[in-house]
Amino acid sequence: MGRLILRQFQGADLEPVDLTIEAGECVTLTGSSGSGKTRLLRAIADLDPHGGAALVDRQAVDQTPPPEWRRRVGLLPAESHWWQDRVGDHFNGSANELLTELGLNAACLEWQVARLSSGERQRLALARLLDRQPAVLLLDEPTANLDPENSARVEALVQDYAQQHGAAVLWVSHDPRQRRRVGQRHLVIRERRIETASA
Amino acid sequence: MELIQLSAYDLSIPALLVLALSALSWRLRLGVERQLLIAALRSILQLLLLGLVLNTLFSQRAPLPILALALFMLTVAGYEVMARQKRRFRGLWGIGIGTLSMFISSFSITLLAVHLVVRVDPWYTPQYLIPLLGMLLGNTMSGMAIALDNLTRDAWQQRGMIEAQLMLGENWDRAIGEIRRNALRSGLIPIINAMAAAGVVSLPGMMTGQILSGSPPLEAAKYQIMILLLIAVGTGLGAIVAVWIGSRRLFDQRQRLRLERLTGA
Known part of the structure; x- marks a missing residue:
């Protein structure tokens, strides 16, 4: 289970924000580029300094060792980076099921990272993250490089994962139709403030 | 064998050759004649000054001035290590890491050598300690400068890779582990090469000096062996400490990568 609670949370030069995302709930976030969406996600994942409080269920960020916090609060950045040559060396367990749902298969674990297309990288980065079973998902434009078919696969996989694991999801997307499809609530950043929006 | 003394007239011959070289640089429009002359002049003045200072120290044999000179040399070396890096640590850390690693790599190893290996009495006998x-x-x-420079440069360029590992819940020292190992390897390669080539390709400076001043070549070789081995140990230990402290400084207490702690951020 993972309920994300932000109390007077301050990151990315934004005004302090109070936000609770229930376990299994998906909240979308949008805003013009440079408004601080990416930096807000980085601050929640504790990759950048921040003020206020962030909790997953009852556990506060400053009382959790950083690696444990980041394992629970999984951030999927817009651009993925890989530190080994072989795709499979970035995975912990057997990720077969995840890969199948993303339209890939176990053979791609043997592929060289350098030869991946941008769409493959993006889907494999999601699989790599879900493989570690985070309690909260922070997704930064997870379908930006994908065709409609693969976008649908990613949306379905994330929704399944959120239901099965009771994971709170914060989803950054520029596509209004996608926001309506995946989110139960919608937020927008306007002039350094995070406001509730209609999809 | 007596040491053949060099007169001012003897030194003027290489000095004239340097002048000729700078004239050639001017003629070929290389544009380095000014730097060449200043550097040559600096080396003449610095070495004469060192000779004078050592003359005085050797005759007095008082520990305090000797220690002061040693500390001065150490600080300058620490500054040099910092100055050779493209991206330095901001604030006192910049010179601090360099000086501390030079202290470990040189100071402690030298003391060990005069105490345990050469067994000079007293240990601060300047004739042994200072050279x-x-x-x-x-x-x-x-070696120190190369290792630190590699560390900060790679961390800068591979920020995405380091943070990708942090995001997936890795510890800071695993996330930077490969960069750290690479930095240490590159710092150690020059001394490994120097040891392998010693006596075959190059006749090392210290041995050359001792042979010129009349020491039996085998004695000179033994001193050279000692110094080469000590340099290797000093480089290795100093680089390990410098790279460890440097890599730790790249992260804060929440294990966030803080590249703004480097200049040029």
């Missing part, structure tokens, strides 16, 4: 320290400082400095 040994100078050899160690000069030769471990570049």
Whole structure:
């Protein structure tokens, strides 16, 4: 289970924000580029300094060792980076099921990272993250490089994962139709403030 | 064998050759004649000054001035290590890491050498302490600088890779582990090469000096072996400490990568 609670949370030069995302709930976030969406996600994942409080269920960020916090609060950045040559060396367990749902298969674990297309990288980065079973998902434009078919696969996989694991999801997307499809609530950043929006 | 003394007239011959070289540089429009002359002049003045200072120290044999000179050499070496890096640590850390690593790589190793290996009495006898320290400082400095420079440059360029690992819940020292190992390897390669080539390709400076001043070549070789081995140990230990402290400084207490702690951020 993972309920994300932000109390007077301050990151990315934004005004302090109070936000609770229930376990299994998906909240979308949008805003013009440079408004601080990416930096807000980085601050929640504790990759950048921040003020206020962030909790997953009852556990506060400053009382959790950083690696444990980041394992629970999984951030999927817009651009993925890989530190080994072989795709499979970035995975912990057997990720077969995840890969199948993303339209890939176990053979791609043997592929060289350098030869991946941008769409493959993006889907494999999601699989790599879900493989570690985070309690909260922070997704930064997870379908930006994908065709409609693969976008649908990613949306379905994330929704399944959120239901099965009771994971709170914060989803950054520029596509209004996608926001309506995946989110139960919608937020927008306007002039350094995070406001509730209609999809 | 007596030491053949060099007169001012003897030194004027290489000096004239340097002048000729700078004239050639001017003629070929290389544009380095000014730097060449200033550097040559600096080396003449610095070495004469060192000779004078050592003359005085050798005759007095008082520990305090000797220690002061040793500390001065150490600080300059620490500054040099910092100055050779493209991206330095901001604030006192910049010179601090360099000086501390030079202290470990040279100071402690020199003391060990005069105490346990050469067994000089007293240990601060300047005739042994100062040249040994100078050899160690000069030769471990570049290894230290290369290792630190590689660390900060790679961390800068591979920010995405480091943070990708942090995001997936890795510890800071695993996330930077490969960069750290690479930095240490690159710092150690020059001394490994120097040891492998010693006596075959190059006749090392210290041995050359001792042979010129009349020591039996085998005795000179033994001193050279000692100094080479000490340089290797000093470079290795100093680089490990410098890279460890440097890599730790790249992260804060929440294990966030803080590249703004480097200049040029």
